[in-house]
Amino acid sequence: MEWSYYLYAGALVLAFFVALKISDFIAVARFQKKHGCKPARPIPQRERVIGYDLYKAQVKAHKEKRLLDLSRKRFADYGNTWSATMMGRTFINTTEPENIKAILATNFKDFGIGKRINAFGPLLGQGIFTSDGALWEHSRALVRPNFTRTQVADLTTFETHIQHLFARVPRDGGVVDIQNLFFQLTMDSASEFLLGVSVNSLSSPEGSESNKFAASFDFAQSRLGNRSRLGMLVHIFRDAEFDKACKIVHEYVDGIVDGALERAKALDLEKNIDGKERAERYIFLDELVKATRNPKQIRDELLNVFLAGRDTTASLLSHSFHVLARRQDIWKKLKAEVDELNGAKPTYETLRNMKYLKNFLNEALRLYPIVPGNGRFANKATVLPTGGGPQGKDPLFVAKDQVVAYSVYTMHRMPSIYGPDADEFKPERWDSPSLRPGWGYLPFNGGPRICVGQQFALTEASYTIVRILQEFGDIIPRDDNPWREQLSLTLSVADGVKVTLVPREK
Ligand code: HEM
Ligand SMILES: *[C@@H]1O[C@H](CO)[C@@H](O)[C@H](O)[C@H]1NC(C)=O
Ligand SMILES: *[C@@H]1O[C@H](CO)[C@@H](O)[C@H](O)[C@H]1NC(C)=O
Ligand SMILES: CC(=O)N[C@H]1CO[C@H](CO)[C@@H](O)[C@@H]1O
Numbered sequence: 001m002e003w004s005y006y007l008y009a010g011a012l013v014l015a016f017f018v019a020l021k022i023s024d025f026i027a028v029a030r031f032q033k034k035h036g037c038k039p040a041r042p043i044p045q046r047e048r049v050i051g052y053d054l055y056k057a058q059v060k061a062h063k064e065k066r067l068l069d070l071s072r073k074r075f076a077d078y079g080n081t082w083s084a085t086m087m088g089r090t091f092i093n094t095t096e097p098e099n100i101k102a103i104l105a106t107n108f109k110d111f112g113i114g115k116r117i118n119a120f121g122p123l124l125g126q127g128i129f130t131s132d133g134a135l136w137e138h139s140r141a142l143v144r145p146n147f148t149r150t151q152v153a154d155l156t157t158f159e160t161h162i163q164h165l166f167a168r169v170p171r172d173g174g175v176v177d178i179q180n181l182f183f184q185l186t187m188d189s190a191s192e193f194l195l196g197v198s199v200n201s202l203s204s205p206e207g208s209e210s211n212k213f214a215a216s217f218d219f220a221q222s223r224l225g226n227r228s229r230l231g232m233l234v235h236i237f238r239d240a241e242f243d244k245a246c247k248i249v250h251e252y253v254d255g256i257v258d259g260a261l262e263r264a265k266a267l268d269l270e271k272n273i274d275g276k277e278r279a280e281r282y283i284f285l286d287e288l289v290k291a292t293r294n295p296k297q298i299r300d301e302l303l304n305v306f307l308a309g310r311d312t313t314a315s316l317l318s319h320s321f322h323v324l325a326r327r328q329d330i331w332k333k334l335k336a337e338v339d340e341l342n343g344a345k346p347t348y349e350t351l352r353n354m355k356y357l358k359n360f361l362n363e364a365l366r367l368y369p370i371v372p373g374n375g376r377f378a379n380k381a382t383v384l385p386t387g388g389g390p391q392g393k394d395p396l397f398v399a400k401d402q403v404v405a406y407s408v409y410t411m412h413r414m415p416s417i418y419g420p421d422a423d424e425f426k427p428e429r430w431d432s433p434s435l436r437p438g439w440g441y442l443p444f445n446g447g448p449r450i451c452v453g454q455q456f457a458l459t460e461a462s463y464t465i466v467r468i469l470q471e472f473g474d475i476i477p478r479d480d481n482p483w484r485e486q487l488s489l490t491l492s493v494a495d496g497v498k499v500t501l502v503p504r505e506k
Helices: 004-037 052-064 067-078 099-106 116-124 131-147 155-167 178-195 209-235 240-274 282-291 295-326 328-339 347-350 355-367 429-432 453-470
Strands: 082-084 089-094 374-380 381-386 393-400 402-409 472-477 485-487 491-495 498-503
Touching: 004 099, 004 328, 004 393, 052 067, 052 082, 052 485, 067 082, 067 089, 067 402, 067 485, 082 381, 089 381, 089 393, 099 240, 099 347, 099 381, 099 402, 116 240, 131 282, 131 295, 155 178, 155 328, 155 453, 178 209, 178 282, 178 295, 178 453, 178 498, 209 240, 240 282, 240 295, 282 295, 295 328, 295 453, 295 472, 295 491, 295 498, 328 355, 328 453, 355 453, 453 472, 453 498
Parallel strands: 089 402
Antiparallel strands: 082 089, 374 402, 381 393, 472 498, 485 491
16 A cells, blocks of 8 residues: 555655664764763753754844853853854854864864855955865965065055055044044055055045945955855845945956956066066065966955955054053053154064064954954864863864854953953063963964964054054043944954044144
């Protein structure tokens, strides 16, 4: 009879899945036994199938701009490593330097960045920031050599953008949100460095082609966080505005890339005639052209680096001035160090020797890490050094495909690493020989995927701070809001940085 046939087939399928689950279970148990590791302790949740309570709490805290402190509180309540379920996925969260070191360096090969390409691909394509494995290695080899001291030190070009910024600061006691200016400054300098043509958003009138590019890039970028959260669903939801912005960005960059390829072709011919080389300022695009003539690949790498380098540096400057506006003591010490230059514009060398400035930036990146949280996906079942078992002291089991998130923000404020005054902004702490955070200090990440732009960013931020202190003698805060997070891809200041800058007497 037919129905019994279906029943029989159904039972077989069911038995198959049960057997699969059991064999999975046995394999996991064996793996844990062999490696002496245990799973992380789960935090209390209403239910652990979907984990809707946690999702709701996260969305609410994000809206209220207190996600970072909520996450910090969870670590205070449940220890440095725990697991939780959110929207059907069980993930591990840790703030243990040893574990983070293993994820990023010692066990690097066991982890990947996941499907970043799904959310970011339509804007950025395939490049250093969006790829994994062999593709990433290729991108990294292409991009990395171009971040040496020579390029980083092109401060003469950068000075023109600083002048544009000065021109936008009122000199009559007026108020300026300097965070806005920093985002324009780094848009201008990043486009100059990467493309050889600055967007000049600080100085050019609205409506120009380059301004449209800048606005479209900003818009598309602002959608990336949301797109990441959608997971695979991102392919179902169409977002016409996002698509249009990507198109404008691509057309603009393609135009410039085509120009560079034309010039390269002409140069190849010229070289054959009289061996002439173009001796000009450093342009990242021209270096890429030396390695590849594939326009799509060039565009992708340019946009990948653009995304990674632009907001981050602006955010560091914004947090720095949020602090400076409220801490006269720090402003004065910085000013004293800046005045040792006797008004001379800083060079790469003089910047390197400014000790207080260096401590100040270290401290800003500690309390306000620009990438405050991150995560990696396990390629296979693996083990992290600590955080497993009932006491959280055993080696930690990580299942295949499991996400391990880590909170740099929480780690940077841990008294076990920074002492009882961990919450205080205190540049001097970096002079203390007893402070040795190791992997407990991670503003630029670590291991093979460490930020390639670290020197670039620190040089640009240092130069900007010194030049502002040379031009303006005092800073007055124009809002008394306490610091609040603005979390998109990077961490900036929710209420902006409204200040008055008082020109120095000349
Ligand atoms: C204060 C400024 C900056 C901070 C705090 C910062 C931080 C970081 C962090 C935490 C990562 C790791 C992301 C991950 O693997 O998930 C990263 C990667 C990266 N950064 Fe930066 N960054 C800064 C500035 C820059 C600048 C100025 C550039 C380039 C001009 C840059 C280029 C990159 C690139 C290309 C990657 C990807 C590297 C890879 O995956 O191999 N960054 N950065
Ligand atoms: C994110 O995108 C989804 C789907 O397009 C939309 O429903 C949701 O409102 C968006 N959320 C935010 C915060 O933009
Ligand atoms: C887990 O850690 C991340 C850092 O990657 C943090 O942003 C996030 O809020 C934490 N998740 C929860 C549910 O606390
Ligand atoms: C100055 C410098 O390091 N340029 C390099 C940039 O990257 C390209 C591609 O890898 C190299 O060919 C350049 O030599």
